[in-house]
Amino acid sequence: MNKILVVDDEKVILEVLEAYFEKEGWEVLFASNGIDALKIVKEQSPDLIILDLMLPDISGEEVCRLVRKDSNVPIIMLTAKSAEDDLINGIVIGADDYVTKPFSPREVVVRVKALLRRTQQMENGNQISFNHHKLRIDHVKREVRLNDAILALTPNEYRILITMASYPGRVYSRADLLEKLQEDGAYFEGYERNIDTHIKNLRKKMETDTRHPEFIITVFGMGYKFGGEKDESNA
Incomplete structure (x- = not known):
């Protein structure tokens, strides 16, 4: 049973949200402030978080930043x-999606289902590695290691x-990558600028020199491509 923290x-x-989520068979956890939310995340490890930005103690943005230090x-x-800039800021600090108030509970359910699918039904396979095992991707564990660091x-x-x-080497436009985030036709209100934000964050985490990236390459006027070379052991 999936655990959803609201x-x-x-x-x-x-x-x-409790009424709609329970109809889906999900266990619902609640927190009315940021401190309690962080405690629940640590103790109960929810499968997904619905996070309001305006909380009585600490902001939702700060809760998101703190959660992202230890959890995906x-x-x-x-x-x-x-405003687009406000929504993009949420993506920058680690949010995966956003819903503006007032909202339709059905829309929230659709978005929750889409995110759970993306995190729980990843591609089959074991590990794949690149650049002499410098970068390793484990599809089963949904784990990425760079020089053995997760x-x-x-x-x-x-x-x-x-x-x-x-x-590797295939060029993806921003629209191509945005479509991947709209998996299975699920509604996802996104902007192509969001893709640029995700790419920027990936480079910060993956690249030794973000000005001369090894893995996430910009193809000017077209989009992005993966520059890693697949190890022969993966063939």
Whole structure:
């Protein structure tokens, strides 16, 4: 059973989401402030977090940053902010999706299902490695290692990486990669600028020199490609 943590101080929202989530057979956890939310994340390891930005103690953005230090759990932000820059900022700090208030509970359910699919039904296979085993991707564990150190990637960063790494050298436009995040036709309100943000975050985590990247390469005027060379042992 999937455990969904809802972090919001509005009782009506908690009650509505609880009713819809329980119909899906999900266990629902609640927190009305950021401190309690962080405690629940640590103690109960939810499968997904619905996180309001406006909390009574610490902001949702800060909760997201703190969660991302130790966890790749999918995060959907609830926000009354609709400006593109505000939404992109949520992606920068590690959110995987966002829903603007007021929202349709059915829409939230669709987005939760889409994120759970992307994190729980990854491609089959064992490990694949690149550049003399410098970079290793384990599809079963959904784990990426660089020089044996585990990279803390968000689900969407991971999805983009394995999409590109599956076909090294192939150029993906921003629209191509955005479509991958709209997996199985699930509704995802996104901007192509969001892809640039994910790519920037991937480079920070993966590249020794972000100005001369080894793995995530920009093809000017076209998009991005994966520059790693697959090890022969993977053939």
